[in-house]
Amino acid sequence: MGLIGPALLAMLALGAPIAVALIGVTVAFILYDPLLSESAIFRSFFSFVNKYTLMAIPFFVYAGFLMERTGLIKKLFRFADALIGWLPGGFAYATILAAVMFGAISGSSTAMAAAMGLVAYPEMLKRGYPKWMAAGVIATGGGIAILIPPSITLILYGVLTEQSITKLFFAGVTPGIMLAISDAIIVLTMAAILALPASKFSLRELWSAFVEAVPALLMPVIVLGGLYGGVLTPTESGAAACAYAMAYGAVALRGDFFKEAYSATQRAVNLTAILFFVLGGVGIFQFLLANQGWPQDIAEAVTKMGLSPVAFLGLLMVVLLLLATCLTGVAVLVLVVPVIYPVSITLGIDPIHLGILFALCIEMGAVIPPVGLNLFAVSGTTGVPVTTVMRGSFPFLCTDGCVLVLCLLIPALVLWLPNLVVQSVFG
Amino acid sequence: MDYVFDRIYRVVRFLLDDIIGNLATLAMFMGTGLAIVEVFRRYVFGVVFDWGQDAVTYGIVSSVFLYFAVTQARRSHLRVSFVVDALEEGGKQKAVLLIRTLITAISLLLYSALATWGIPTVERSMMMERTTLSMVLVIWPFQLALVVTFVLMAIVTFFQLYQDVRALFGKKVFEWAAVEEGIDI
Numbered sequence: 329m330g331l332i333g334p335a336l337l338a339m340l341a342l343g344a345p346i347a348v349a350l351i352g353v354t355v356a357f358i359l360y361d362p363l364l365s366e367s368a369i370f371r372s373f374f375s376f377v378n379k380y381t382l383m384a385i386p387f388f389v390y391a392g393f394l395m396e397r398t399g400l401i402k403k404l405f406r407f408a409d410a411l412i413g414w415l416p417g418g419f420a421y422a423t424i425l426a427a428v429m430f431g432a433i434s435g436s437s438t439a440m441a442a443a444m445g446l447v448a449y450p451e452m453l454k455r456g457y458p459k460w461m462a463a464g465v466i467a468t469g470g471g472i473a474i475l476i477p478p479s480i481t482l483i484l485y486g487v488l489t490e491q492s493i494t495k496l497f498f499a500g501v502t503p504g505i506m507l508a509i510s511d512a513i514i515v516l517t518m519a520a521i522l523a524l525p526a527s528k529f530s531l532r533e534l535w536s537a538f539v540e541a542v543p544a545l546l547m548p549v550i551v552l553g554g555l556y557g558g559v560l561t562p563t564e565s566g567a568a569a570c571a572y573a574m575a576y577g578a579v580a581l582r583g584d585f586f587k588e589a590y591s592a593t594q595r596a597v598n599l600t601a602i603l604f605f606v607l608g609g610v611g612i613f614q615f616l617l618a619n620q621g622w623p624q625d626i627a628e629a630v631t632k633m634g635l636s637p638v639a640f641l642g643l644l645m646v647v648l649l650l651l652a653t654c655l656t657g658v659a660v661l662v663l664v665v666p667v668i669y670p671v672s673i674t675l676g677i678d679p680i681h682l683g684i685l686f687a688l689c690i691e692m693g694a695v696i697p698p699v700g701l702n703l704f705a706v707s708g709t710t711g712v713p714v715t716t717v718m719r720g721s722f723p724f725l726c727t728d729g730c731v732l733v734l735c736l737l738i739p740a741l742v743l744w745l746p747n748l749v750v751q752s753v754f755g
Numbered sequence: 756m757d758y759v760f761d762r763i764y765r766v767v768r769f770l771l772d773d774i775i776g777n778l779a780t781l782a783m784f785m786g787t788g789l790a791i792v793e794v795f796r797r798y799v800f801g802v803v804f805d806w807g808q809d810a811v812t813y814g815i816v817s818s819v820f821l822y823f824a825v826t827q828a829r830r831s832h833l834r835v836s837f838v839v840d841a842l843e844e845g846g847k848q849k850a851v852l853l854i855r856t857l858i859t860a861i862s863l864l865l866y867s868a869l870a871t872w873g874i875p876t877v878e879r880s881m882m883m884e885r886t887t888l889s890m891v892l893v894i895w896p897f898q899l900a901l902v903v904t905f906v907l908m909a910i911v912t913f914f915q916l917y918q919d920v921r922a923l924f925g926k927k928v929f930e931w932a933a934v935e936e937g938i939d940i
Contacts, residue, residue, distance in 0.1 A: 342838065369872055374897075598831075601823050
């Protein structure tokens with residue numbers, strides 16, 4: 329039985345699909361024990377993914393793809409540029425602001441980074457920004473989307489730990505804003521050092537960009553307003569986002585809408601299939617964990633070591649960042665959460681706080697080599713070498729690290745908003 | 756032999772990419788439409804279908820299940836690839852092929868086993884007339900969709916194994932079917 333852990337690691341390292349690795353070790357365990365039934369494997373897979381809460385993922389992904397096909401990003405981008413592009417290094421701020429706004433719609437950091445790479449990068453070069461900085465801003469700006477609702481990462485964490493997704497969404501707001509501010513500070517510093525250009529402020533341009541972007545800006549209002557007002561559940565909010573995206577697409581694209589909608593639907597099914605296959609594997613793996621008692625063993629070891637919750641979290645963050653350098657965010661989440669979550673609960677760590685720390689590590693992992701999906705997404709769409717994107721991302725990575733440490737040491741930064749709003753709305 | 760396998764695999768891929776892929780896309784579209792209708796009915800008229808939430812969940816999940824076979828055919832399931840990438844960059848092509856063949860063989864075994872183990876579950880659900888949470892929809896068609904998915908995944912993985920084994924012996928087959936497609940983001 330002691331071979332299960334190494335076997336899992338070996339299968340993962342050899343490039344087996346994550347779900348295959350998880351299912352493979354569980355099957356080996358069940359076949360070894362004559363008291364366990366094989367049909368439990370099938371049932372675990374089936375029941376773990378058939379949850380109404382999980383439907384929020386395909387809905388938000390779908391809404392994001394639909395909005396992307398309607399040229400929404402360009403409109404948001406133009407508005408962000410008109411709003412703050414006149415500041416020194418303003419176009420970089422505008423890119424980050426557009427990333428945050430689009431992140432609030434699609435919930436996908438990598439999709440956002442790839443899309444912004446196409447829209448923002450050529451414009452930044454045209455305005456005299458160095459390649460490394462332009463690529464770095466785009467790769468890192470997308471990371472904030474992981475914390476801004478509706479974050480797919482937070483929905484997944486909520487499903488894996490059976491925590492309130494609405495509460496997690498609220499908890500992500502303050503760290504998300506902190507990341508945006510810290511990124512702005514970096515841009516300001518770079519703008520001063522590199523003497524970056526600023527465009528002129530025009531009230532007429534701002535008004536025209538605002539009018540054009542109003543339908544796009546209404547989307548987060550509907551999605552987040554429904555959630556914040558306690559009116560819609562996250563899944564209903566996702567469905568409402570889809571309804572709005574479809575209505576908007578039908579008006580904006582008219583005859584071309586169905587062609588674009590088909591492509592968006594297919595991409596949404598594809599991404600959901602990739603995620604749900606891994607989740608099915610986790611459903612089966614949890615069966616193994618329950619029988620093996622790994623979380624209990626770890627909790628016992630941590631207690632014996634006399635680690636305080638903060639020390640444990642610090643250690644966990646180091647491990648997560650190391651894992652994030654070679655695993656994708658979803659992989660980190662599905663492999664670590666089922667093992668570590670029960671341990672954290674034993675140590676009295678707030679599950680919402682833990683979820684946000686996970687998201688922050690995953691956000692940083694998206695720009696840490698060698699995997700860092702955002703690095704590759706930006707490199708792929710801009711044609712800039714990955715090493716150049718890494719160079720541009722590094723200063724942002726440092727400030728992100730500061731935000732992570734602050735959130736780790738001061739849980740109130742994360743918890744004040746969900747405790748204030750969710751309790752007052754839901755009693 | 757290669758020619759026969761090529762023809763059969765083309766039929767399988769046509770079934771997956773063009774028929775099942777489109778059916779799953781349509782089911783996703785319809786499931787989303789039903790979810791929107793349910794939200795509208797609930798907040799405007801204050802009523803919902805008893806089976807609405809279950810139909811949305813099981814309908815969308817079943818369409819996603821079927822799409823698993825399409826993503827398997829495209830080899831785009833989420834994996835950790837840095838070791839294999841490092842080997843590939845280091846010119847260890849033979850090792851990469853060997854690892855890929857091993858993983859494909861394990862995948863084939865697992866998908867076949869899951870399909871086999873799923874059949875008794877479907878039979879029991881049919882016999883006991885098990886329903887979803889709403890107590891309105893019977894659950895076995897959705898479980899059957901997952902069994903069919905694993906069967907399709909096993910079939911497609913069999914052809915991928917054939918492709919990998921032939922590659923090990925220096926022979927290229929199914930050149931139209933990419934070995935590494937990665938994730939569509």
